[in-house]
Every structure is written in structure tokens, then in C-alpha cells.
Amino acid sequence: MTASPELGTPQTATPELFKSVFRQHAAGVAVITAQRGGRPAGFTATSLNSVAAEPPLISFGIGTGSSSWPVIAEAEYVGVHILGEHQRELAAAFARSGADRFGPATDWHPGPEGVPVLDGVLAYLVCRVVARVPAGDHRIVLARAVAGDPAGAGRPLLYHQGRFNALRD
Structure with a gap:
């Protein structure tokens, strides 16, 4: 085992420290969508996780102050979209407060269970909230x-150091 370089003196865990540590963690970028009363909602998530293959379960986090939370709080089904590196603008739009996320600049269609499905993504799942x-x-x-499509083309979009990034060769 190789000794790691000295990192410094540990600091008390504050929200700022916590955020600083997780800026070092590269994460895939997803957009979560749902619909309530004919109104689509969605947000950018970097907290998406595969929980189990049998049964096929995923998890993600959402802030209760998010404009999408009231819809996600009551949705029976959600769409989980894995974004490609060509979709930085889409990721930014779904991350920006007050943005018209499903406006003319967003290509989408109603998918299984009425979930809004974004076009041009690397892959998507439609999931029943449990x-x-x-x-x-x-x-x-x-x-x-409960349904999905893994057949999109391209490379994944990543989030690191507070920015959307692409994989490097």
C-alpha cells in the first residue's frame, strides 16, 4: 500500500465543506421528468444511482424547495434521462431556476405512462415511484x-467542479 500525500488538517463538516468535497466528485448528468395535470416538470440531477438490478431500482435526490418537487411529490411515474456531452445547454436549462424547461428549445414527447421523454438522450427509463x-x-x-431505451448515441455528460464536462480520451 502506498502512502498518500498529506492532505491537511481535517475541518469541521459545514455545508460549505460538504459542497467543496463533492465538487471533487465527477458525476453523470441526468434529467428527471414527470407530469401532473397536463403540466410537465423536470430538473437536472447528478444524484442518480442504480440501486438494484432485481428488481430494477434507481434512486435520486430532489430538494423540497425545488420548483419540480410538488410534481415529483405526487407523481406515480418519472422519466430518468441520461444526457450526452452534446446536451450541456439542456442540462443547464433544467438546472436553472425559472427557465422554460419544456419550451420550444426542448424536444420531447409523451412517453410510456404519460411521462415526458426528452429526445436525443443517450438512454432513458420510465420508472414507477415506490x-x-x-x-x-x-x-x-x-x-x-418499467420501460426504457438504451439506444442513444454519443458519450455521457459529466458534472465536476461546478461545471458540465465531457470525458477526455
Whole structure:
């Protein structure tokens, strides 16, 4: 085992420290969508996780202050879209507060279970929500995949150091 270089003196875990540490963690970028009363909602998520293959379960976090939370809080089904490196603008639009996320600049169509499905993504799943677990000022949503398509083309979009990035060769 090789010794690692000295990192410094540990600091007390504050929200700022926590955010600084996770800026070092590269994460895939997804957009979560849902619909309520004919109105689509969605947000950019970097907290998407594969939980289990049998049954096929995913999880993601959402802040209860998010404009999308009221729809996600009641949705029976959600769409989970894996974004490609060509979709930085889409990721930014779904991350920006007050943006017209489903306006003319967004190509989408109604998918299985009426879930808004974004066009041009690397892959997507439609999932039935099975639990919403309180976690501080967020909720962890657990959902079971019921349909999807892995056939999109391209390379994944990543989030690192507060920016959307592409993989390097």
C-alpha cells in the first residue's frame, strides 16, 4: 500500500465543506421528468444511482424547495434521462431556476405512462415511484424501472467542479 500525500488538517463538516468535497466528485448528468395535470416538470440531477438490478431500482435526490418537487411529490411515474456531452445547454436549462424547461428549445414527447421523454438522450427509463424518503431538506426517491431505451448515441455528460464536462480520451 502506498502512502498518500498529506492532505491537511481535517475541518469541521459545514455545508460549505460538504459542497467543496463533492465538487471533487465527477458525476453523470441526468434529467428527471414527470407530469401532473397536463403540466410537465423536470430538473437536472447528478444524484442518480442504480440501486438494484432485481428488481430494477434507481434512486435520486430532489430538494423540497425545488420548483419540480410538488410534481415529483405526487407523481406515480418519472422519466430518468441520461444526457450526452452534446446536451450541456439542456442540462443547464433544467438546472436553472425559472427557465422554460419544456419550451420550444426542448424536444420531447409523451412517453410510456404519460411521462415526458426528452429526445436525443443517450438512454432513458420510465420508472414507477415506490418511495420518497426524507433526507434533510431533500427527499430520496426510489423508483422501479418499467420501460426504457438504451439506444442513444454519443458519450455521457459529466458534472465536476461546478461545471458540465465531457470525458477526455
